[in-house]
Each structure stands twice: as structure tokens, then as C-alpha cells.
Amino acid sequence: MSTNNIPTLELRSLEVAYTVRGIDRSVLRGVSFAIAPGEAYGLVGESGCGKSTAAFAAMRYLPRNGKITGGEIFFEGKNIVDIDEEDVAQLRRSAISMVYQNPSTALNPTIRIGKQIAEVFELNGVSSSDAMMMAEQALTRVQIADPARVLRRYAHQLSGGMAQRVVIAMALASNPRLLVMDEPTTGLDATVEAEVLDLVRELRRDTGTAVLFISHNLGVIRNMCDRVGVLYAGALVEQGATSDLFSNPSHPYTVGLLRCIPRGGLHKSTDRLDTIPGTPPALGLKFDGCVFVARCALADDKCRTQLPQMVTINVAHVARCFHSDKASSLPRSVEQIEYAPQVTGHSTKVGDALLNISHLSKVFTQDGHKVRVINDVSLTLGVGETLGLVGESGSGKTTIAKLLLGLTPPEEGGVVTLDGKGLAKTLNRRDVADVGAMQIVFQNPDQALNRRHSVTRIVGRAVERLRKFSLANAIARAHELLSGMRVDASLHSVRPVQLSGGLKQRVAISRAFAGAPQLVVCDEPTSALDVSVQAAILNLLVDLQKQDKTSFIFISHDLGVVRYISDRIAVLYLGRVVEFGTSQRVFNGPFHPYTEALLSSVPNIDGSTRKRIPLTGSVPSPSNPPSGCVLNPRCPRKAGSGYETLCETEEPNLNEVEPGHFMRCHIPMAKLKQLQS
Amino acid sequence: MLRFIVKRVGLSILTLLIVSVIIFLMTSILPGDIAKQTLGRDASPEAFEVWNKEKGFDKPLVVQYGRWMGGLMTGDLGTSFKFALPVSEVLGPAAAKSAQLAIVALILIAPISILGGVAAAMNRGKKVDRLLTVGGLSAAVIPEFVWGVVLILLFGVVFRIFPVSAFPNEENPNIFNSVYHLLLPSIALLFVLFGYISRVTRAGVIEALDSDYMRTAVLKGLSRKTAVFRHVLRNALLPTIAVIATQVPYLVGGLIAIERVFNYPGFGNTLLKAVIARDFPLLQSAVFLTGLVVICFQLIADILFAILNPRIRQRVTE
Secondary structure (H helix, E strand, O other): OOOOOOOOEEEEEEEEEEEEOOEEEEEEEEEEEEEOOOOEEEEEOOOOOOHHHHHHHHOOOOOOOEEEEEEEEEEOOEEOOOOOHHHHHHHHHHOEEEEOOOHHHHOOOOOOHHHHHHHHHHHOOOOHHHHHHHHHHHHHHOOOOOHHHHHOOOHHHOOHHHHHHHHHHHHHOOOOOEEEEEOOOOOOOHHHHHHHHHHHHHHHHHHOOEEEEEOOOHHHHHHHOOEEEEEEOOEEEEEEEHHHHHHOOOOHHHHHHHHHOOOOOOOOOOOOOOOOOOOOOOOOOOOOOOOOHHHOOOOOHHHHHOOOOOEEEEOOEEEOOOOHHHHHHOOOOOOOOOOOOOOOOOOOOOOOEEEEEEEEEEEEEEOOEEEEEEEEEEEEEEOOOEEEEEOOOOOOHHHHHHHHHOOOOOOOOOEEEEOOEEOOOOHHHOOHHHHHHEEEEOOOHHHHOOOOOOHHHHHHHHHHHHHOOOHHHHHHHHHHHHHHOOOOHHHOOOOHHHOOHHHHHHHHHHHHOOOOOOEEEEEOOOOOOOHHHHHHHHHHHHHHHHHHOOEEEEEOOOHHHHHHHOOEEEEEEOOEEEEEEEHHHHHHOOOOHHHHHHHHOOOOOOOOOOOOOOOOOOOOOOOOOOOOOOOOOOOOOOOOOOOHHHHHHOOOOOEEEEOOEEEOOOOOHHHHHHHHO | OHHHHHHHHHHHHHHHHHHHHHHHHHHHOOOOOHHHHHHOOOOOHHHHHHHHHHHOOOOOHHHHHHHHHHHHHHOOOOEOOOOOOEHHHHHHHHHHHHHHHHHHHHHHHHHHHHHHHHHHHHOOOOHHHHHHHHHHHHHHHOOHHHHHHHHHHHHHHHOOOOOOOOOOOOOOOOHHHHHHHHHHHHHHHHHHHHHHHHHHHHHHHHHHHOOHHHHHHHHOOOOHHHHHHHHHHHHHHHHHHHHHHHHHHHHHHOOHHHHHHOOOOOHHHHHHHHHHOOOHHHHHHHHHHHHHHHHHHHHHHHHHHHHHOHHHHHHHHO
């Protein structure tokens, strides 16, 4: 676009405070950065560090209790901190647009999509009939299927990916010079995320719009942005060109963040994840020195008393740290530990068969139609092993968990045996020992823990019920369990509300371990947590597994996490197991075409470029599955494989393609290997 | 949509049938011998028997119920003991009067309460909000007949702006005069219902104001006023509509005290007279009619809800 040097957006020492109970608490502490025309700038950091606040401040949209207490925001050279509401509205109408985290709720539920998009054109003076036509063009531009039909739909009739395309279409309708994207793909499936990111990249190439991209996902940022800023406690602690910053992180916080992530190849058997000790500072805390001092292993007296200035690492790479030269050698906060060898004399050893699932199916009745959501699933899991379940939403991961736990009964013929013993189909017909032997940890501990009970009571009650302990013994055992999960004794009497997300999840894990379980189902246990907390929880789970030989079924949409923690992986599509094998086999290939597409859609944090294998179209409805192989309409390997007719007419079996590696595909292994090389 | 309406109407009819059975049983097992009451204690046993036979009270309950229902279907509601007139001739005019009052009251109450609720929500936490919320609640805790008396004393007796009776004394009053007479009782009802309706509206508007789609609307560049008008109201008024619809039956059939205070020959007054006189045919039909109104407005609320909310409409059509 323009060749002058005026940045599209520039924040200069921006200070924002939220008024909480009458006191102003700083949320942004002198944040400065600039985004050039056409540039994509990423902001990363954990929750509560001010990323979204910075994004909304750029839109001049702060919550009712928020205000700008200092600094300036320049849009194309003009300070927009003090301009009045009408000018702000004009700016939003024509120059700055935003894309949000939850696209489904960002759309008005009672107004048709077409009218909502057309509204943007009408605001810019287009007649209503022309506006509707332009709305259709806007939808065509974001590559939505059947735009004319989408125009007449309501928000609840769209999938998450479609809704985000609509929001993007709406944002681009005004031909903005700046696009603010706040976690635009969080909550979307990996495959959908990849499509949305592709779209954003493509649109950016066509329009040259500058982008402020907010995400907690470092992989996404790495793939989308030219430059990155790292925020911590409302302060920009590091900034640089993306590849430079990722390959040479120079602030201890950035180093810590990158170490928390279970990235390609790491596995629990050899690597313990590092974490960032402690928790982020409370909102509005005042600092004399560095904001990160309390959690930094390199901190010394100078860090505590003097505010570090930005230090230049190289050309455009700066870090706010006195010890940036030592950052890369930041001591680990978690030691690699050698687990003691298995105690001998036990009757079972790791790898012995524990769980056997055979021919599990589930049919739901929806509006009078039979919908087969789980179709003939058979899996096995050994003692002390982890089985990872992966697949897009709607693939049946959670339903399998529910079937195992007896929360919903499977169809006739489905059998679940645990430790050689057949389990009753429903929970209320299982005896206490069986219930205690298989437990679950949910995604959202907020909703899973009774908020009126103390932590001790939550865990103690489970011990009392599942182990038939007396109350006094149960409470003693609860304290033991909680301490074992590193929930400090001082927190045992508090209620869940007073705990952070990570601590809540530790309580939930303690509760699951109350009955000395053989198998714990973890349904997205770390998805709601920050990466540093996630790493700590994953370490805890691995420790527990090593100690007690507990087996896990681990459900997650984060393939890096699943790869790290799992010994075996089952890949699900439309309620069917399409691939099943050891973690190594499944992740190293040759892959089932669906697994291949799934893996290639994950934004790569290591910066290596990899060809994305797209899945065309969306997941078909299980009420009307495609004939033949259920994947065939979307299969990236069908065309040209020579098996097209077979794929379209006959459903393949789950065949053992090599010892311990099962695949549901007509294309022979050798052919797949050749296609994928 | 049609299927939805048909289904809802069917359910309403079923509810109405159950209501009719309950009404019938309750009035049948009320204590006291009707014949004795009507004919007096000193009448001969034969006279009782003849009377009971004449009225059909000697028949089994099922037959009596059948006769009553049959009458309801054909519009023959029986004969009032007290007024010695067909029940329909007693209830008809009373219901018409009540409907008039309800309409006037509703036209006054609905917009004012909704406006109050919206104003409170838009100024959340500020003085306007507190005034409307606290004022509305305070007004609502005082019973409508107390408001009635206060209003009569103030505007009817002291200032003489409004008539003290809700019913014009003229032979054929024109519509303006009728409405004018109904204003004072309507204001009394406004005081009682304002707090309730405006609170529900306020909650709905606040929820919509805090919603992500409102944020989207503002960040599109709409002014706050336009955004509220286009994006908030439609979503926010859903619960309000339901609440107003449930208040309509009260306005039609439940205003016994207000009608007494304003000396208005409406439905409530008639119901009261029927109870006091143990005028069974009148009582049964009056209560049944009240039930009919309640169910009808519930039905109207459901349908309105479906029209305004595409999510419900969709579930309906699929």
C-alpha cells in the first residue's frame, strides 16, 4: 500500500486501568509497538496479561470500568485517544475492523446473516438492495459454500468455522486498513483453524491490510505474523521478527513459554515438560523492578529494584531484561527425573491388558431419526498406558468416554471389560469397586466441582463413597491425596472459587483418584488452561501414572499434547476408529489419509514448512453418512489412488496393516507410503 | 410453523379439559347444601327433591359434568341462581367490561413499563436506574386497591381531575368518556405491574447490551442508540412479552378489589357475587372462562415467542 513511514497503528506508552472496587488497577503498563501498513503483528502471552485489552484499546472499546490512563494510540499518524464517539464510530465504519474469539455469539441470533453483513455496507452509504448484493459478494470472497443460502440463515445454523468466515466477511466489508483479530481460531477444530488461517493469509495478500493478531497459541502466531510482541502482566517484555524471536528467545518469560509446549517429538517417556513456576501477578500490582521477577530463575537484586529497559538483541529484536544474554540458558524449573524401576512382586506390569472395548456402538434418536454416533469401536489399553483419542469435534470422542463410564448405555453387543471383568452397561448397575476403578477428569473444573463444598469435602466425599472409609479416615486420605497433587495444605479448606484454574484441575484429579482407579478418562483436561499450567498438569498425570501404574484415556484436540502423553492413539472419524496404533506409528506414518490431513493442519511451532493436506468440505452428518468409506467425499488420497470405485461403494474394515497398527482404508499401506513420501 | 401452532392449540385444548374437570369437581364438593341455601331451611324434603331433580343434581357426577360440558360447547351455560338469568347474559356484559379495562390498562402499562426497563438498563447503576428500580418495587408492594383508594382520594376527591367511578353514568357514553373513566384504575394497576415488567425488561436489555453481538454492532461503527434499537430490543423483549402475556388474565379476571373500589361491574365483581351466593352455574362458568383466558394468552405468548426467536421457530419447522 502506501510507501510512507507512518505506521497504520502505533501504541506509545499506553497505560490502561480497570477500576475494581473503586481502585484503578493497571492492566497495560506503558505498552509501545507499531504496525506498518500491510504488516501482521502478533501479541502472545498467557491469559490475563493484557492481550485482549490491547486489542480493544486499539478499537477504542474498553469495558465500562476500563480507561486509558496514559500514553497515545495513533492510527495512521492521528492520535485517537481523545477523539469523540462519533469520530470513533466513523473510524470503525471505514478503517478498523475486528474479528472475535467466539464467532457464534458475535453474530446476532435473531437477525439473518445477510442483513447483518449488509448493515456494514449501508453504514457506508450503500442502498439496501445494493448492500445485500455486496453482502453476497463478501461471502463469496471468504470462500463460504453456497453464499446465497448463507445470507438467509441465522447464526445458530452455522458451524463455528462458517460463523468465523461470516465475521471475517463482515470485518472486511468496510475495506479496513487495520484488522484486529482476537483469538480468531481458538475453539475451532484444527482442520477448520487451518482453513480459516489459510483464508486470512490469502485475504491479506490480496488486500494488504495490516493485522494485529492476538493469540495464546504460539504455533498460530508463528505461522501468521511478521513480527511478534510478548506481553506479560501488561508489559511488553520482548519483541522481534517472528522467526528471530522463536529461534532466539531472549526474555526468560518467552523462553519459559516455549519450553512448556509439548512440541513435535517430545514424549513423556524421555522428556519432562518444563513449566514457569508461580502464577501471574494479580491485576494492578505495582512493581519497582521487572514484572516477571517473581517467577524468574535469573532474577537478582537489580531485577527487583530497577525497571529494566528494552535491550536490543539485534536489529529489530528487543527484550526487556537485564539478563537477556543468559535467557537461553535459563535453569529448568522442573528437573528431568528418572523414575524408579517398577517395584517387583506386583502381579501386573506395565503393558498387561487392562481395558478391552469391543464392538461398542451408540445410536441416538434425533427428531425421529436414528443417528449412529459411535459405530463398532473396538480398542485395547494396557496397564499403566495412555490411550489418546483424537478427531474433529463430532467424531465421537466424548461419547466413547460416556459409554465407558456408563453415563449412557451402549447398544446391544458392545462389551467393556476392565481387568478381565465385564462392566455393567450403566453406572447405577456397577458396584462401588467398578465405579472407583474408572473415573473421569473433565475439561472445565469450574463446572465439575461443587462450588458450595470445600476442597477437602469434595475429595473426602469421593473417598468415603468409593473406598468405604470412615469419615475421619476419608478426610485424612483426602488431605493425603491433595498434598500428593501439590495442593497446599493451606488450601484444603477453601472452596473451588478461591482457586486458580490449574489448582481446580488438581482438585478434580484428586477426586478422580479417590477410589484408587485403574483407569482415568481425561476429557480435554488442559484445554482451558494456560500452557505453563498445562505443562504442570501433564507432568502430574505422568508422575501419577509412573507411581500407581494408572492407565489414562486422554481426549484432546491438541495433537501435540496427545502425542506427548499417549502410548497408543486412536484416530476417530464419524464415530469410527480409522487408525489405531502406538503413538510412534500413528505420528510417524505412513498415515491414514484422515490422520495425515489432521496432522498437517496443526500450525507448526518449529517454523518448518510443511505442505498442508486439506480436507475438503465439512464433516458429514452422522445421520446420513456417505456410502462406502465415510471419509471418501473428503479424502485427500482417494483421487488418483486407483481405488476410487471401491472407496465410494464399500466401507473398509479396520485392518492390521503392520503389527499393532490398524487402519481403515482401501488403499494399501505401500501405496499410502508412496503417496505420502 | 403451522404444525407448531396446531400442536400448541391441541395441547391448550387438553389443558382446558383438565381445568374443566378440576373446576367441576371443586365446585361439586364445596360444603353446604345448595338446595337448602336456595329454598331456605324450612322448605319440605319433597321440595328439595323436586328442586334437585329439576336442576339435575340427583344425577351421577359424570352425567352432570357431561351436561355442563355439552352446555359449554353449545353456548348454553345454564341459568344463574342468583340473577335468574342465563349465565351468558350475566357473564357476557361483565366480561366485555373487564376486557375494556384490561385493554386500556395494557395500552398504558406495556409501553411505560418497557420504556422504564430500557431506561434503567441503559443507565445501569446510575441514579435513573436506582430510581426506577427501587421506585417500581416500592410501588409494587402496595396492593392495587390501596393505590386505588389513594388515587381516588387524590385525583377524584381533592383535585377532581378524574371521576371516582370507573363506570360512566350516562346511557351511551362515547369511547373517550369510557377511556377517561378507566384511566384511574389503570394507573393503579400500572403502579402494581410497572416494577415487575420493567425489571424483567431491564434484565433482558442488560443481557443483550453485554452480549457479544452488541459489541459486534458497536464495533461495526453503529452509534450506541442505533445499535440498541436494531440489535438489542428484539432479543431483550422476548422475556418481557412472556411476562406481559401472563399478566393479561390477571387484568381480565383477577381485578376483584379494583372493581370493588372503582365500582366497576366487571368480571371480578361478578365472580365475587357468584361465590357469595353459591351460584354454582355462574361460578363454574366464570372460573372456566378465566382459565380459558389464561390458556389463550399463554398460547399467544408461545406463538409470539416463536415468531421473534428464530431458534425456536427453527426447531418448530424441522
